[in-house]
Amino acid sequence: MEYEHTCLIRGDGGQTIRAILDRICNKWTLLIVATLDQGTLRFSDLHQQIPGISQRMLTLTLRHLESDGLVARTVYAEVPPRVEYTLTATGKSLIPPALALAGWAIEHVPHIEASRAAYQARNG
Amino acid sequence: MEYEHTCLIRGDGGQTIRAILDRICNKWTLLIVATLDQGTLRFSDLHQQIPGISQRMLTLTLRHLESDGLVARTVYAEVPPRVEYTLTATGKSLIPPALALAGWAIEHVPHIEASRAAYQARNG
DNA sequence: CAGTATCCTGTTTGATACTG
DNA sequence: CAGTATCAAACAGGATACTG
Numbered sequence: 001m002e003y004e005h006t007c008l009i010r011g012d013g014g015q016t017i018r019a020i021l022d023r024i025c026n027k028w029t030l031l032i033v034a035t036l037d038q039g040t041l042r043f044s045d046l047h048q049q050i051p052g053i054s055q056r057m058l059t060l061t062l063r064h065l066e067s068d069g070l071v072a073r074t075v076y077a078e079v080p081p082r083v084e085y086t087l088t089a090t091g092k093s094l095i096p097p098a099l100a101l102a103g104w105a106i107e108h109v110p111h112i113e114a115s116r117a118a119y120q121a122r123n124g
Numbered sequence: 125m126e127y128e129h130t131c132l133i134r135g136d137g138g139q140t141i142r143a144i145l146d147r148i149c150n151k152w153t154l155l156i157v158a159t160l161d162q163g164t165l166r167f168s169d170l171h172q173q174i175p176g177i178s179q180r181m182l183t184l185t186l187r188h189l190e191s192d193g194l195v196a197r198t199v200y201a202e203v204p205p206r207v208e209y210t211l212t213a214t215g216k217s218l219i220p221p222a223l224a225l226a227g228w229a230i231e232h233v234p235h236i237e238a239s240r241a242a243y244q245a246r247n248g
Numbered sequence: 249c250a251g252t253a254t255c256c257t258g259t260t261t262g263a264t265a266c267t268g
Numbered sequence: 269c270a271g272t273a274t275c276a277a278a279c280a281g282g283a284t285a286c287t288g
Contacts, residue, residue, distance in 0.1 A: 005219075005223055006158040006159075006161040006162075006219065006223070008223055008226040008227060008230065009154055009155065009158035009222060009223065009226045010155060010158045010159060013175045013176065014152075014154075014155045014174075016226065016229050016230060016233060017154055017155070017158075017222075017225070017226050017229060018151065019229060019233050019236075019237075020225060020226075020228065020229040020233060021149050021154070023236070024149075025145050025148075025149030025150075026149075026280075026281090027142065027280080027281070028138075028281095030133055030138075030141055030145070031133065031134060031138045031141070034130040034133035034134045034141075035130075035134060037130045038130075042249085042250090043249075043250050043251075044249065044250075047250095050138075051137045052137065054281085054282060054283080055250080055251070055252090056251095056252085056253095056281085056282075056283090057280095057281065057282080058251095059250080059251060059252085060280095060281090066243070067239065067240050067243040067244075068236045068239055068240055068243075069235060069236055069238075069239030069240070069243075070236070075250095078249095079249090079288095080249045080250080081249050081250055081251085081288085082249075082250090083249080083250060083251085090232055090235060090236065090239075093228065093231075093232060094228060094232075095129075095130065096224070096228075097221070097224040097225045097227070097228040098133060098141075098225075099129060099130070099132055099133065100220070100221040100224040100225070101141070101144060101221045101222075101224070101225060102132040102133045102140065102141050102144075103132060103221070104144065104217065104218060104220075104221040105140050105141060105143060105144035106132065106140060107217075108214055108217060108218075109140060109143050109144060111193065111214060112147070112192045112193055112194070112214065113143075114193075115191065115192055115193030115214075116191050116192055116193075119190070119191040119192075119193075120191075150260075150261090151260085151261075166269085166270090167269070167270050167271075168269065168270075171270095178261085178262060178263080179270080179271070179272090180261085180262075180263090180271090180272085180273095181260095181261070181262080182271095183270080183271060183272080184260095184261095199270095202269095203268095203269090204269045204270080205268085205269050205270055205271085206269075206270090207269080207270060207271085
């Protein structure tokens with residue numbers, strides 16, 4: 001890894017990297033995207049498959065994803081209502097870098113956790 | 125991309141992915157790590173090279189990075205004080221997945237921005 | 249079923265001033 | 269130089285209740 005490449009991150013004073021972190025770095029976004037990687041799902045499917053999420057946060061996060069063009073929302077004029085969510089091409093394209101990050105996590109988080117515990121022990 | 129791979133993200137109900145998001149998904153962490161990819165830097169170097177960061181946030185973020193073992197902090201017993209920061213091996217290992225994410229951002233953020241603007245126009 | 253509407257909480261960030 | 273201390277603002281997220 002040549003350090004010059006990190007200009008991708010530092011380039012514009014962090015505007016670009018922060019633009020995406022603002023979008024994906026919240027509690028539920030990546031989880032929803034990863035869940036939708038299975039294919040089209042209804043609101044209730046997502047609610048069931050994502051443990052711990054509230055209706056409010058599921059709605060909010062889906063709206064943001066729709067607004068950003070990562071998820072397509074289709075409403076069927078039926079009673080009772082049916083609403084389906086699918087990843088767009090852009091949404092799908094987020095999966096590989098997200099997996100790269102997840103892979104890093106799997107590999108390094110144990111060490112990080114240990115380091116953090118040792119730091120806490122040394123200091124306050 | 126096979127959807128089964130997203131179990132890396134969804135696996136434990138999002139615990140692992142959230143463990144890393146909690147660490148790197150704040151306003152300054154990735155920027156500091158990317159800046160330190162140049163090599164060892166002093167506090168004042170970082171302060172100058174990262175536009176907009178306050179002393180407080182630089183200190184706080186560096187302490188977290190040190191605690192997590194991503195950055196090594198060396199204090200020299202001199203007057204005036206000199207403190208140097210370097211990426212550890214773990215810290216360096218974060219660069220490739222971070223670049224993957226940055227690459228995705230460069231490629232897709234324009235489209236996302238347009239999509240968001242269109243959404244705002246359609247709705248409130 | 250698929251949401252909205254309110255209220256409430258903790259956390260993150262920033263501004264400013266001060267110090268060994 | 270390399271921080272610390274204090275205060276205040278902003279925001280994300282959750283609990284609960286209600287609805288077309």
